[in-house]
Amino acid sequence: MGSKKSCLIIFMVFSLLLSSIVFTGSDTYDTKALDSLFYYHANQTMAQYQTGSLTQVSLPFNFSGMNVFVIALRSGSLWSKGINSSFIEILSKVMTLPYLKRLVVVYHNLGKWSSKYSKVPGYSLVSPVVGFNVYDSSNTTTLSNKKVTLNTTSEPISIYFSYVEAEDKNVTKFKCIKFGGGGLVKINNTTKMNVCVTKTLGSFSVAASSMAKKKRRIWKWWVIGFVAGGVGVVVLVLAGVAIVNTWKRKKIKTMEKESETGMTLDTVWVGGDKMPSASMIRTQPILEHDYVS
Template identity: 30%
Template structure:
């Protein structure tokens, strides 16, 4: 029974590894999937036992070229008491780790220019432009079970008392000559939202926990070549808009003129009808014919000639 079970286990392991290799060949479009691939290769490349606190470089496959990954293992108590530094990330003392299972592995990522675009595509950054590579810091448990069975899970780090400093000085070449576009710190959260904060100093941001971070600027500049190509389109669009506006204004003026003309014609017709329907006599006044009104037919009665009837 033992030998058939061993064969079945080997078959399942080989099929699982082949499916992972096949997935590696596909284009990775999810930031979460990219983190999982980096995690798997990180734990595969590290030896079972290596010195605590020592920084190791991780070799990634060719389809993940352009990404820089470093990792280090720490004791939970030592990390809480003394903190740590991984390239651009500086963790101060007093961080809270949960769940803390003796040791943890910190994984530092530098996604470079090519792979940083995956965060620009998956997060809402309309009106902003990345001016630095996306840097990531993730933490995984490094207990004996995780290292032997290769089943690490992600742990949380809280650094509210002493925030984590993220220094982009050595990875960001952005230079604002006009001094009008000061980069903002972008934190790419797990819920798909981006949190923007100001820098504490040039190219330095603060974070309250692990995650992915970058520098962004508002209103990205449009290259001169693109402006020239779109210049004639803007001119044609402006001309068409001006012509359409003049045409609509002309229609409005014509409508007002016709309305006023109809109103005047209606008033003239009313005056003509009133003149024709009035029955007046015409007489000569000198050499001019003029309408005259007829004389009053009822003779006036003087009130003093009126006597009340006699009473008997």
């Protein structure tokens, strides 16, 4: 009983240590350490595998959101039937290199952590990072830590993505990204929006050009600026018209006020015309001299 408890404690400590080395910085993962993490936990649950069935692997709590699944197969089954699941499709007539009696396919989906996996200059990821590796399971109690390859010269492998987050669903604008060792990436065209095809193992994602997105954003701001400028011109014109009308009304009121305080003239009819006429003589006539000679 004590030995089992000690083994459990060692397992938990080792798991946490392995989880901690996955992070190389605040924004990215160490991809090799991440593969080692998946392999380690897949190996720990090997006793639960059922040949031909998809089995989910439990990960440490601090990797919540990532999903790992395994499929245990015999080489004969892989050759005759291939693999067809909602994650991956490998057609028949495929064999391992080197030849193995038994193999385990370890499939991973990084989910919400995909953006921290790797950066692709000029592109933004629009799907989760998914991928798979193949290990020798000829020993039914433990996995070999050496990855094996698949002979897929005849037919490619299809990788399915659970979702693609993009406003524009035009498949011609999407690219398949294959992440390689040392931060290397390989970019290929997609045949379908949520499917990438490959002949090699590794991690994959769907990406869209960030330059196209930037151009759309610039064009959007141009449209907004044009509309705002047009509205501004209309507002200025209306304000100018209002100011002119106010000035005219004020001038008319001033003229009316001046006319009211001025002298009022009577009118008389001369012929057929109405003419102003003074009601009184303002200056009385006087003689220039006080006497008349």
